[in-house]
Amino acid sequence: MKPLATQGQGRISVGAVLIVIGLMLLASQFVEGFADRAWPVVIGGVFVAGYFYRKAYGLLIPGCILLGIGAGNLAQGSIRDFGDFNSIALGLGFIAIFVIAALYEGRTHWWPLIPGGILVIQGLQEGSQAVRDLVAVGWPVILILIGLILLSGALRATGRRSV
Secondary structure (H helix, E strand, C coil): CCCHHHHHHHHHHHHHHHHHHHHHHHHHHHCCCHHHHHHHHHHHHHHHHHHHHHCCHHHHHHHHHHHHHHHHHHHCCCCCCCCCHHHHHHHHHHHHHHHHHHHHHCCCCCCCHHHHHHHHHHHHHCCCHHHHHHHHHHHHHHHHHHHHHHHHHHHHHHHHHHC
């Protein structure tokens, strides 16, 4: 018999998957073509739920990437003059790998920030002139934020060792 905590995690994962599938099927009844564009979200959601259930980093990577692709598919044509939302959403999927692992595990790998940042910046460059101007002037802020994240992680790790 599984421990009670493991049973609760399994129920949460299965419940979350059923909610996502149910929401997708419900929305497909009201929005034409929604189901065709939403499958990457469902599959990505299953991978992410598996990550939370097993705490297996290898499931988080395809899950977040598929969620990003799915979000780009769903937003395609609905957000105008903002940029290439497919690239932005995929970039945010990569960044989500970093954020979720940091929040859930308390540690993470920095590599998803590189493709994530590049894809978000590239996607924003495709937007209106105002968005392009903002990205052209403000992109160094992204480097500063990444540096602060890396420094805070290193300082926390150093603080844990000295105690």
